[in-house]
Amino acid sequence: MEQDDKKLFVLDTNVLLHEPLAIYSFKEHDVVVPMTVLEELDQIKDRKRDVSRDARVAIRALEDILGGQTTPEEIVSGVPLPKREGHGDAVGSLSIFPDHQLEFTQASLPGDNNDNRIINTALHLQNQFAPRHVVLVTKDINMRLKAKGAGINLVEDYRTDQLIDDIRFLTKGFHQFEGDFWARKEHVNTETQGRHTVHRVPVKEVGEENFYTNQYLIDEDSNFCGRVLSNNDEELEILDLGRDRLLNLDAWGIKPKNVYQGMAMQALLDPDIDLVILTGPAGCGKTLLAMAAALEMVVERGLYDKVIVTRNTPEIAESIGFLPGTEEEKMAPWLAAITDTLEVLHKHDVNPSGSMNYIMDKANIQFKSINFMRGRSIQNSVVLLDECQNLTASQIKTMITRMGEGTKLICSGNLAQIDSNYLTAVTSGLTYIVERFKNFDGSANIYLNGVVRSRLAEFAEENL
Numbered sequence: 001m002e003q004d005d006k007k008l009f010v011l012d013t014n015v016l017l018h019e020p021l022a023i024y025s026f027k028e029h030d031v032v033v034p035m036t037v038l039e040e041l042d043q044i045k046d047r048k049r050d051v052s053r054d055a056r057v058a059i060r061a062l063e064d065i066l067g068g069q070t071t072p073e074e075i076v077s078g079v080p081l082p083k084r085e086g087h088g089d090a091v092g093s094l095s096i097f098p099d100h101q102l103e104f105t106q107a108s109l110p111g112d113n114n115d116n117r118i119i120n121t122a123l124h125l126q127n128q129f130a131p132r133h134v135v136l137v138t139k140d141i142n143m144r145l146k147a148k149g150a151g152i153n154l155v156e157d158y159r160t161d162q163l164i165d166d167i168r169f170l171t172k173g174f175h176q177f178e179g180d181f182w183a184r185k186e187h188v189n190t191e192t193q194g195r196h197t198v199h200r201v202p203v204k205e206v207g208e209e210n211f212y213t214n215q216y217l218i219d220e221d222s223n224f225c226g227r228v229l230s231n232n233d234e235e236l237e238i239l240d241l242g243r244d245r246l247l248n249l250d251a252w253g254i255k256p257k258n259v260y261q262g263m264a265m266q267a268l269l270d271p272d273i274d275l276v277i278l279t280g281p282a283g284c285g286k287t288l289l290a291m292a293a294a295l296e297m298v299v300e301r302g303l304y305d306k307v308i309v310t311r312n313t314p315e316i317a318e319s320i321g322f323l324p325g326t327e328e329e330k331m332a333p334w335l336a337a338i339t340d341t342l343e344v345l346h347k348h349d350v351n352p353s354g355s356m357n358y359i360m361d362k363a364n365i366q367f368k369s370i371n372f373m374r375g376r377s378i379q380n381s382v383v384l385l386d387e388c389q390n391l392t393a394s395q396i397k398t399m400i401t402r403m404g405e406g407t408k409l410i411c412s413g414n415l416a417q418i419d420s421n422y423l424t425a426v427t428s429g430l431t432y433i434v435e436r437f438k439n440f441d442g443s444a445n446i447y448l449n450g451v452v453r454s455r456l457a458e459f460a461e462e463n464l
Helices: 013-018 035-044 051-066 072-077 114-128 141-150 243-247 259-268 286-300 316-322 327-345 352-362 393-400 429-436 455-463
Strands: 008-011 030-034 093-097 134-137 154-156 174-177 189-193 196-202 216-219 225-231 235-240 275-279 306-311 365-367 381-386 408-413 443-447
Touching: 008 013, 008 114, 013 035, 013 051, 030 035, 030 114, 035 051, 035 093, 035 114, 051 093, 072 093, 114 134, 114 141, 141 154, 216 259, 225 259, 243 259, 259 275, 259 286, 259 443, 275 286, 275 429, 286 306, 286 327, 286 352, 286 381, 286 408, 327 352, 393 408, 393 429, 408 429
Parallel strands: 008 030, 008 134, 030 093, 134 154, 174 216, 275 408, 275 443, 306 365, 306 381, 381 408
Antiparallel strands: 189 196, 196 235, 216 225, 225 235
Protein backbone atom coordinates (compact mmCIF):
# COMPACT_ATOMS: atom_id res chain seq x y z
CA MET A 1 0.00 0.00 0.00
CA GLU A 2 1.26 3.46 -0.88
CA GLN A 3 2.08 5.69 2.09
CA ASP A 4 -0.52 8.28 1.04
CA ASP A 5 -3.22 5.58 1.11
CA LYS A 6 -2.50 4.76 4.75
CA LYS A 7 -4.49 6.92 7.13
CA LEU A 8 -3.03 8.53 10.24
CA PHE A 9 -5.27 8.10 13.30
CA VAL A 10 -4.77 10.53 16.22
CA LEU A 11 -6.24 9.04 19.42
CA ASP A 12 -7.88 10.95 22.26
CA THR A 13 -7.46 9.75 25.87
CA ASN A 14 -11.07 8.54 26.20
CA VAL A 15 -10.52 6.06 23.35
CA LEU A 16 -7.76 4.30 25.32
CA LEU A 17 -9.90 4.37 28.48
CA HIS A 18 -12.82 2.85 26.58
CA GLU A 19 -10.62 0.18 24.92
CA PRO A 20 -7.05 0.04 26.32
CA LEU A 21 -5.81 -1.97 23.32
CA ALA A 22 -7.39 0.35 20.75
CA ILE A 23 -3.98 0.90 19.14
CA TYR A 24 -4.39 -2.55 17.51
CA SER A 25 -7.77 -1.74 15.95
CA PHE A 26 -6.70 0.28 12.90
CA LYS A 27 -5.44 -2.51 10.60
CA GLU A 28 -2.80 -1.31 8.13
CA HIS A 29 -3.09 2.35 9.15
CA ASP A 30 -0.76 4.30 11.45
CA VAL A 31 -1.62 5.47 14.98
CA VAL A 32 -0.40 8.63 16.73
CA VAL A 33 -0.76 9.21 20.49
CA PRO A 34 -0.14 12.86 21.49
CA MET A 35 2.06 13.48 24.53
CA THR A 36 -0.93 15.17 26.21
CA VAL A 37 -2.76 11.82 26.13
CA LEU A 38 0.13 10.17 28.00
CA GLU A 39 -0.01 12.94 30.60
CA GLU A 40 -3.77 12.41 31.09
CA LEU A 41 -3.28 8.63 31.40
CA ASP A 42 -0.57 9.30 34.00
CA GLN A 43 -2.98 11.43 36.04
CA ILE A 44 -5.76 8.82 35.83
CA LYS A 45 -3.72 5.65 36.55
CA ASP A 46 -3.40 6.35 40.30
CA ARG A 47 -7.01 7.32 40.95
CA LYS A 48 -9.03 5.05 43.18
CA ARG A 49 -11.55 4.34 40.46
CA ASP A 50 -12.21 1.51 38.04
CA VAL A 51 -11.08 3.62 35.09
CA SER A 52 -7.55 3.70 36.52
CA ARG A 53 -7.11 0.02 35.64
CA ASP A 54 -7.89 0.76 31.98
CA ALA A 55 -5.34 3.60 32.05
CA ARG A 56 -2.65 1.26 33.40
CA VAL A 57 -3.44 -1.41 30.79
CA ALA A 58 -3.17 1.21 28.02
CA ILE A 59 0.16 2.50 29.40
CA ARG A 60 1.58 -1.04 29.59
CA ALA A 61 0.47 -1.73 26.00
CA LEU A 62 2.28 1.42 24.83
CA GLU A 63 5.39 0.52 26.83
CA ASP A 64 5.49 -3.01 25.36
CA ILE A 65 5.79 -1.48 21.89
CA LEU A 66 7.85 1.64 22.51
CA GLY A 67 10.00 0.56 25.46
CA GLY A 68 13.25 -1.37 25.40
CA GLN A 69 15.86 -0.38 22.78
CA THR A 70 13.60 2.06 20.88
CA THR A 71 15.27 5.44 20.29
CA PRO A 72 13.48 8.79 20.78
CA GLU A 73 13.70 9.42 17.04
CA GLU A 74 11.99 6.08 16.29
CA ILE A 75 9.21 6.80 18.79
CA VAL A 76 8.43 10.10 17.06
CA SER A 77 8.69 8.70 13.50
CA GLY A 78 6.74 5.48 14.27
CA VAL A 79 7.45 1.94 15.49
CA PRO A 80 5.84 -1.04 13.66
CA LEU A 81 3.13 -2.73 15.71
CA PRO A 82 4.22 -6.22 16.87
CA LYS A 83 2.20 -9.32 16.05
CA ARG A 84 -0.50 -9.90 18.66
CA GLU A 85 -2.91 -12.80 18.98
CA GLY A 86 -6.37 -11.76 17.86
CA HIS A 87 -5.05 -8.67 16.08
CA GLY A 88 -3.30 -10.21 13.09
CA ASP A 89 -4.47 -7.45 10.76
CA ALA A 90 -2.75 -4.69 12.80
CA VAL A 91 0.31 -4.01 10.63
CA GLY A 92 0.64 -0.22 10.91
CA SER A 93 2.92 1.79 13.18
CA LEU A 94 2.61 3.60 16.51
CA SER A 95 4.22 6.93 17.36
CA ILE A 96 4.16 9.50 20.15
CA PHE A 97 3.82 13.12 19.02
CA PRO A 98 5.54 15.75 21.23
CA ASP A 99 2.69 18.26 21.07
CA HIS A 100 4.22 20.37 23.85
CA GLN A 101 6.78 21.53 21.26
CA LEU A 102 4.10 22.84 18.89
CA GLU A 103 4.09 26.55 18.16
CA PHE A 104 0.61 28.06 18.03
CA THR A 105 -0.51 29.68 14.81
CA GLN A 106 -3.52 31.79 14.03
CA ALA A 107 -5.32 28.64 12.86
CA SER A 108 -4.70 26.88 16.18
CA LEU A 109 -7.01 26.78 19.17
CA PRO A 110 -5.78 28.35 22.43
CA GLY A 111 -3.55 25.79 24.13
CA ASP A 112 -5.10 26.31 27.55
CA ASN A 113 -6.62 22.82 27.90
CA ASN A 114 -5.82 19.26 26.91
CA ASP A 115 -8.61 18.89 24.34
CA ASN A 116 -7.31 21.92 22.43
CA ARG A 117 -3.75 20.56 22.47
CA ILE A 118 -4.89 17.26 20.97
CA ILE A 119 -6.95 19.07 18.32
CA ASN A 120 -3.93 21.26 17.51
CA THR A 121 -1.85 18.10 17.09
CA ALA A 122 -4.32 16.71 14.56
CA LEU A 123 -4.38 20.07 12.74
CA HIS A 124 -0.58 20.18 12.58
CA LEU A 125 -0.35 16.61 11.24
CA GLN A 126 -3.12 17.29 8.72
CA ASN A 127 -1.12 20.20 7.31
CA GLN A 128 2.22 18.40 7.51
CA PHE A 129 1.15 15.17 5.78
CA ALA A 130 -1.38 16.53 3.22
CA PRO A 131 -2.82 15.02 1.05
CA ARG A 132 -2.64 12.00 3.37
CA HIS A 133 -5.82 11.52 5.45
CA VAL A 134 -5.42 12.41 9.13
CA VAL A 135 -8.31 11.29 11.37
CA LEU A 136 -8.94 12.47 14.94
CA VAL A 137 -10.64 9.70 16.94
CA THR A 138 -12.49 10.69 20.13
CA LYS A 139 -15.55 9.59 22.04
CA ASP A 140 -16.15 13.16 23.26
CA ILE A 141 -19.04 14.60 21.20
CA ASN A 142 -18.19 18.20 22.07
CA MET A 143 -14.55 17.66 21.12
CA ARG A 144 -15.64 16.28 17.74
CA LEU A 145 -17.65 19.46 17.16
CA LYS A 146 -14.72 21.67 18.20
CA ALA A 147 -12.34 19.75 15.95
CA LYS A 148 -14.64 20.16 12.95
CA GLY A 149 -14.95 23.86 13.68
CA ALA A 150 -11.17 24.18 13.98
CA GLY A 151 -10.69 22.81 10.48
CA ILE A 152 -9.98 19.09 10.89
CA ASN A 153 -11.47 17.31 7.88
CA LEU A 154 -11.91 13.83 9.37
CA VAL A 155 -13.21 13.36 12.92
CA GLU A 156 -14.66 10.03 14.08
CA ASP A 157 -16.04 8.22 17.09
CA TYR A 158 -14.32 4.97 18.11
CA ARG A 159 -16.76 2.29 16.97
CA THR A 160 -14.73 -0.90 16.68
CA ASP A 161 -16.87 -2.58 19.37
CA GLN A 162 -20.13 -1.10 18.06
CA LEU A 163 -22.29 -3.84 16.53
CA ILE A 164 -25.30 -1.76 15.49
CA ASP A 165 -25.70 1.79 14.17
CA ASP A 166 -29.12 2.54 15.65
CA ILE A 167 -30.53 1.34 18.96
CA ARG A 168 -33.89 0.81 17.25
CA PHE A 169 -32.35 -2.20 15.53
CA LEU A 170 -31.26 -3.87 18.78
CA THR A 171 -32.54 -7.41 19.13
CA LYS A 172 -35.58 -7.53 21.43
CA GLY A 173 -35.44 -11.27 22.08
CA PHE A 174 -38.89 -11.94 20.65
CA HIS A 175 -40.71 -11.64 17.33
CA GLN A 176 -44.41 -10.82 17.09
CA PHE A 177 -46.36 -12.08 14.08
CA GLU A 178 -49.37 -10.29 12.70
CA GLY A 179 -52.63 -12.20 12.99
CA ASP A 180 -52.59 -15.94 13.79
CA PHE A 181 -49.20 -17.69 13.72
CA TRP A 182 -50.71 -21.00 12.57
CA ALA A 183 -52.50 -19.50 9.55
CA ARG A 184 -51.04 -20.80 6.26
CA LYS A 185 -48.70 -23.26 8.02
CA GLU A 186 -49.11 -26.41 5.90
CA HIS A 187 -46.09 -28.56 6.78
CA VAL A 188 -45.93 -28.72 10.57
CA ASN A 189 -44.40 -31.75 12.30
CA THR A 190 -45.34 -31.94 16.00
CA GLU A 191 -43.96 -34.37 18.58
CA THR A 192 -43.97 -34.72 22.35
CA GLN A 193 -40.66 -34.81 24.23
CA GLY A 194 -41.47 -35.69 27.85
CA ARG A 195 -43.58 -32.81 29.18
CA HIS A 196 -42.77 -30.60 26.21
CA THR A 197 -44.38 -30.20 22.80
CA VAL A 198 -42.03 -29.34 19.93
CA HIS A 199 -43.09 -28.13 16.47
CA ARG A 200 -40.93 -28.30 13.33
CA VAL A 201 -41.96 -25.72 10.75
CA PRO A 202 -40.27 -24.95 7.38
CA VAL A 203 -38.47 -21.61 7.60
CA LYS A 204 -40.01 -20.42 4.31
CA GLU A 205 -43.50 -20.77 5.83
CA VAL A 206 -42.58 -18.74 8.91
CA GLY A 207 -41.21 -15.65 7.15
CA GLU A 208 -38.02 -13.95 6.11
CA GLU A 209 -36.97 -13.03 9.65
CA ASN A 210 -33.52 -14.32 10.66
CA PHE A 211 -34.59 -16.40 13.67
CA TYR A 212 -32.02 -17.40 16.30
CA THR A 213 -31.80 -19.82 19.22
CA ASN A 214 -33.96 -19.00 22.28
CA GLN A 215 -35.82 -16.22 20.49
CA TYR A 216 -39.45 -16.09 21.60
CA LEU A 217 -42.30 -16.08 19.10
CA ILE A 218 -45.76 -14.63 19.78
CA ASP A 219 -48.69 -13.52 17.64
CA GLU A 220 -51.59 -11.07 17.89
CA ASP A 221 -54.69 -13.26 17.60
CA SER A 222 -54.10 -16.66 19.18
CA ASN A 223 -52.76 -18.10 22.41
CA PHE A 224 -49.52 -19.09 20.67
CA CYS A 225 -46.14 -18.49 22.28
CA GLY A 226 -43.03 -20.49 21.51
CA ARG A 227 -39.26 -20.44 21.85
CA VAL A 228 -36.86 -21.28 19.02
CA LEU A 229 -34.79 -24.35 19.91
CA SER A 230 -32.84 -24.51 16.65
CA ASN A 231 -32.74 -23.13 13.11
CA ASN A 232 -30.88 -24.97 10.34
CA ASP A 233 -32.00 -22.45 7.66
CA GLU A 234 -34.55 -24.96 6.36
CA GLU A 235 -36.55 -25.94 9.43
CA LEU A 236 -37.42 -24.09 12.61
CA GLU A 237 -37.68 -26.15 15.81
CA ILE A 238 -40.08 -24.42 18.22
CA LEU A 239 -40.82 -25.29 21.85
CA ASP A 240 -44.54 -24.69 22.46
CA LEU A 241 -45.01 -22.62 25.62
CA GLY A 242 -48.54 -21.21 25.38
CA ARG A 243 -49.38 -17.68 26.43
CA ASP A 244 -51.75 -18.78 29.23
CA ARG A 245 -49.14 -21.10 30.72
CA LEU A 246 -46.57 -18.28 30.69
CA LEU A 247 -48.95 -15.90 32.47
CA ASN A 248 -49.57 -18.56 35.15
CA LEU A 249 -45.91 -19.08 35.98
CA ASP A 250 -45.07 -18.34 39.61
CA ALA A 251 -41.79 -17.35 41.24
CA TRP A 252 -41.74 -16.51 44.95
CA GLY A 253 -45.40 -15.44 44.80
CA ILE A 254 -44.87 -13.20 41.75
CA LYS A 255 -46.85 -13.84 38.55
CA PRO A 256 -46.21 -12.15 35.19
CA LYS A 257 -48.40 -9.12 34.44
CA ASN A 258 -47.97 -9.40 30.66
CA VAL A 259 -46.61 -11.81 28.07
CA TYR A 260 -43.21 -10.06 28.04
CA GLN A 261 -42.77 -10.69 31.76
CA GLY A 262 -43.99 -14.25 31.13
CA MET A 263 -41.24 -14.83 28.56
CA ALA A 264 -38.68 -13.35 30.94
CA MET A 265 -39.81 -15.54 33.84
CA GLN A 266 -39.74 -18.66 31.65
CA ALA A 267 -36.10 -17.93 30.74
CA LEU A 268 -35.18 -17.03 34.32
CA LEU A 269 -36.58 -20.29 35.72
CA ASP A 270 -35.03 -22.51 33.01
CA PRO A 271 -31.83 -24.07 34.47
CA ASP A 272 -30.55 -24.82 30.94
CA ILE A 273 -30.22 -21.10 30.19
CA ASP A 274 -27.01 -19.81 31.79
CA LEU A 275 -27.34 -16.15 30.82
CA VAL A 276 -30.54 -14.08 30.85
CA ILE A 277 -30.40 -10.48 29.64
CA LEU A 278 -33.31 -8.23 30.65
CA THR A 279 -33.68 -4.81 29.00
CA GLY A 280 -36.52 -2.31 29.06
CA PRO A 281 -37.75 1.00 30.48
CA ALA A 282 -37.81 1.93 34.15
CA GLY A 283 -40.67 0.19 35.93
CA CYS A 284 -41.02 -2.79 33.57
CA GLY A 285 -40.14 -5.30 36.32
CA LYS A 286 -36.54 -6.27 35.51
CA THR A 287 -35.18 -6.31 39.07
CA LEU A 288 -38.35 -7.70 40.66
CA LEU A 289 -38.54 -10.66 38.27
CA ALA A 290 -34.81 -11.37 38.59
CA MET A 291 -34.88 -11.39 42.40
CA ALA A 292 -38.11 -13.41 42.62
CA ALA A 293 -36.71 -16.03 40.23
CA ALA A 294 -33.39 -16.13 42.13
CA LEU A 295 -35.16 -16.77 45.47
CA GLU A 296 -37.39 -19.39 43.87
CA MET A 297 -34.46 -21.31 42.40
CA VAL A 298 -32.23 -21.08 45.49
CA VAL A 299 -34.69 -21.50 48.38
CA GLU A 300 -37.66 -23.41 46.93
CA ARG A 301 -36.04 -25.57 44.25
CA GLY A 302 -32.50 -25.87 45.62
CA LEU A 303 -30.95 -25.56 42.16
CA TYR A 304 -28.29 -23.11 43.32
CA ASP A 305 -26.48 -22.42 46.59
CA LYS A 306 -26.60 -18.64 46.89
CA VAL A 307 -27.52 -15.31 45.32
CA ILE A 308 -24.78 -12.78 44.56
CA VAL A 309 -25.91 -9.23 43.75
CA THR A 310 -23.57 -6.70 42.18
CA ARG A 311 -23.71 -3.62 39.98
CA ASN A 312 -21.51 -0.98 38.40
CA THR A 313 -20.82 1.92 40.73
CA PRO A 314 -18.39 4.39 39.08
CA GLU A 315 -17.52 6.19 42.28
CA ILE A 316 -17.58 3.17 44.56
CA ALA A 317 -13.84 2.50 44.69
CA GLU A 318 -13.29 6.03 45.94
CA SER A 319 -16.24 6.16 48.32
CA ILE A 320 -16.58 2.64 49.68
CA GLY A 321 -13.67 2.92 52.09
CA PHE A 322 -15.27 5.81 53.95
CA LEU A 323 -18.48 3.91 54.71
CA PRO A 324 -18.74 1.89 57.94
CA GLY A 325 -19.24 -1.85 58.16
CA THR A 326 -18.55 -4.93 56.05
CA GLU A 327 -18.41 -5.04 52.25
CA GLU A 328 -22.12 -5.95 52.16
CA GLU A 329 -23.00 -3.02 54.43
CA LYS A 330 -20.83 -0.64 52.39
CA MET A 331 -22.61 -1.77 49.21
CA ALA A 332 -26.09 -1.20 50.63
CA PRO A 333 -26.53 2.42 49.39
CA TRP A 334 -25.82 1.33 45.80
CA LEU A 335 -28.03 -1.75 46.00
CA ALA A 336 -31.10 -0.10 47.51
CA ALA A 337 -33.11 -1.24 44.46
CA ILE A 338 -32.51 -4.85 45.55
CA THR A 339 -33.53 -4.28 49.17
CA ASP A 340 -36.60 -2.35 47.93
CA THR A 341 -37.47 -5.39 45.83
CA LEU A 342 -37.11 -7.72 48.81
CA GLU A 343 -39.47 -5.46 50.77
CA VAL A 344 -42.06 -5.68 47.96
CA LEU A 345 -41.78 -9.48 47.90
CA HIS A 346 -42.47 -9.69 51.66
CA LYS A 347 -44.68 -6.66 52.30
CA HIS A 348 -47.70 -8.83 53.20
CA ASP A 349 -45.83 -10.88 55.83
CA VAL A 350 -46.68 -10.44 59.50
CA ASN A 351 -43.14 -9.28 60.21
CA PRO A 352 -41.64 -7.99 56.89
CA SER A 353 -38.25 -7.02 58.35
CA GLY A 354 -37.92 -10.40 60.09
CA SER A 355 -38.86 -12.17 56.85
CA MET A 356 -36.25 -10.19 54.92
CA ASN A 357 -33.49 -11.05 57.37
CA TYR A 358 -34.53 -14.71 57.35
CA ILE A 359 -34.61 -14.92 53.54
CA MET A 360 -31.30 -13.09 53.13
CA ASP A 361 -29.75 -15.70 55.40
CA LYS A 362 -31.65 -18.65 53.90
CA ALA A 363 -30.85 -17.71 50.29
CA ASN A 364 -27.32 -16.64 51.31
CA ILE A 365 -27.77 -13.29 49.52
CA GLN A 366 -24.42 -11.52 49.20
CA PHE A 367 -23.86 -7.94 48.06
CA LYS A 368 -20.52 -7.65 46.26
CA SER A 369 -18.67 -4.78 44.63
CA ILE A 370 -17.92 -5.33 40.95
CA ASN A 371 -14.39 -4.01 41.65
CA PHE A 372 -13.61 -7.07 43.77
CA MET A 373 -14.98 -9.71 41.38
CA ARG A 374 -11.83 -10.01 39.28
CA GLY A 375 -9.93 -13.25 39.74
CA ARG A 376 -12.89 -15.04 41.33
CA SER A 377 -14.58 -18.17 40.04
CA ILE A 378 -18.22 -18.21 41.11
CA GLN A 379 -19.77 -21.69 41.35
CA ASN A 380 -23.40 -22.86 41.80
CA SER A 381 -24.82 -19.37 42.25
CA VAL A 382 -27.37 -17.01 40.79
CA VAL A 383 -25.58 -13.74 39.99
CA LEU A 384 -27.64 -10.57 39.51
CA LEU A 385 -25.70 -7.90 37.61
CA ASP A 386 -27.84 -4.77 37.77
CA GLU A 387 -27.50 -1.46 35.86
CA CYS A 388 -25.47 -3.09 33.05
CA GLN A 389 -26.02 -0.16 30.71
CA ASN A 390 -23.12 1.67 32.42
CA LEU A 391 -20.58 -1.09 31.73
CA THR A 392 -18.25 -1.23 28.75
CA ALA A 393 -17.92 -4.38 26.67
CA SER A 394 -14.60 -5.26 28.34
CA GLN A 395 -16.06 -4.78 31.84
CA ILE A 396 -18.99 -7.08 31.08
CA LYS A 397 -16.58 -9.63 29.60
CA THR A 398 -14.64 -9.53 32.88
CA MET A 399 -17.84 -10.35 34.77
CA ILE A 400 -19.08 -13.09 32.44
CA THR A 401 -15.73 -14.88 32.50
CA ARG A 402 -15.99 -15.12 36.31
CA MET A 403 -19.00 -17.44 36.02
CA GLY A 404 -18.10 -21.03 36.89
CA GLU A 405 -19.90 -24.34 36.63
CA GLY A 406 -23.55 -24.37 37.65
CA THR A 407 -23.90 -20.57 37.81
CA LYS A 408 -26.67 -18.52 36.22
CA LEU A 409 -26.01 -14.88 35.35
CA ILE A 410 -28.87 -12.37 35.07
CA CYS A 411 -27.91 -9.04 33.46
CA SER A 412 -30.41 -6.19 33.51
CA GLY A 413 -30.37 -2.56 32.47
CA ASN A 414 -32.14 0.34 30.82
CA LEU A 415 -30.29 1.85 27.85
CA ALA A 416 -32.17 5.14 28.36
CA GLN A 417 -30.43 5.64 31.72
CA ILE A 418 -26.73 5.60 30.83
CA ASP A 419 -24.68 7.66 33.31
CA SER A 420 -21.20 7.07 31.86
CA ASN A 421 -19.46 9.95 30.11
CA TYR A 422 -17.98 7.63 27.48
CA LEU A 423 -20.94 5.38 26.60
CA THR A 424 -24.01 5.75 24.42
CA ALA A 425 -26.85 3.31 23.86
CA VAL A 426 -25.10 1.77 20.84
CA THR A 427 -21.67 1.47 22.52
CA SER A 428 -22.88 0.20 25.91
CA GLY A 429 -21.65 -3.21 27.01
CA LEU A 430 -25.29 -4.22 27.50
CA THR A 431 -25.98 -3.63 23.79
CA TYR A 432 -22.77 -5.50 22.97
CA ILE A 433 -23.70 -8.70 24.82
CA VAL A 434 -27.30 -8.65 23.53
CA GLU A 435 -25.93 -8.84 19.98
CA ARG A 436 -22.98 -11.13 20.73
CA PHE A 437 -24.98 -13.75 22.66
CA LYS A 438 -28.13 -13.88 20.56
CA ASN A 439 -26.97 -17.05 18.76
CA PHE A 440 -25.69 -18.77 21.91
CA ASP A 441 -27.98 -21.64 22.92
CA GLY A 442 -27.24 -21.04 26.62
CA SER A 443 -28.59 -17.47 26.69
CA ALA A 444 -31.87 -15.63 26.28
CA ASN A 445 -32.61 -11.92 25.89
CA ILE A 446 -35.98 -10.30 26.57
CA TYR A 447 -37.01 -6.68 26.13
CA LEU A 448 -39.73 -6.08 28.74
CA ASN A 449 -42.21 -3.98 26.80
CA GLY A 450 -44.48 -1.89 29.01
CA VAL A 451 -44.23 -0.16 32.39
CA VAL A 452 -46.05 -1.97 35.21
CA ARG A 453 -44.71 -0.06 38.23
CA SER A 454 -47.61 2.41 38.39
CA ARG A 455 -49.81 4.49 36.12
CA LEU A 456 -47.71 7.52 37.10
CA ALA A 457 -44.48 5.78 35.99
CA GLU A 458 -46.15 4.58 32.79
CA PHE A 459 -47.34 8.09 31.89
CA ALA A 460 -43.88 9.52 32.64
CA GLU A 461 -42.16 6.92 30.44
CA GLU A 462 -44.47 7.68 27.52
CA ASN A 463 -44.70 11.47 27.78
CA LEU A 464 -41.54 12.86 29.41
